Amino acid sequence: MVPIAKAAASPPIAVICGSMRFYSRMLQVAADLTLAGQIVVMPHCVVAEQDQNGTTKGMLDLLHRRKIDLADYVVVVTDEKGYIGTSTANEIAYATALGKAVEYRAVGDQGPQ
Template sequence: MDQTPGVHQPHPPIVVLCGSTRHWDALAEANLYETAAGRIVLAPACDLKRSHPLWNDPAKADRLKQMLDDLHRKKIDLADEVLIVNPGGYIGDSTRSEIAYACSLGKPIRYTHPVQQ
């Protein structure tokens, strides 16, 4: 690969992971495989279902959830493609919303498991 100074090299594909944090381990596994495949991975970083001082207060948790939802949409904006992490075919309401948003942007979407009908 040419490393000429001042010449912009294309970046590896960027994939954003979407899915329920109830499947946190599956999200981590998908992150591992996508990274090993040479992709830049954007993923959820907070599991609000697990106790943490940042969101132990319900009012703080509500504000943080809204901010994280907005931030995740920005990750979708940046991504070249979307990977839906859906063990057992499960897709919750938040993930459905993210899929609709990604579709509105024309982003390619992959799934880790067949989708339940």
């Protein structure tokens, strides 16, 4: 395997947080940040409403906190009304406690989520 030369400055790492009902909006923001030369991590699994208190949801929440640990800053994706659910609010509090910068992106309606 050929080693990859490290750039003089590593690109910033952004983690996207938000309700999975805004997943298509998250993808739009991820694409914008990637095209701006940033590394982007975000959630990729949707947990069914009836399983919100199950072990899978807990494991995914913990995994997302590790993504927050890795990131330089957090981007919260929401709708034009500014909706933030309980899980997202917890992620914001966690990131803030770590001293991470938190940005908010209200992305207009992109059709069915």
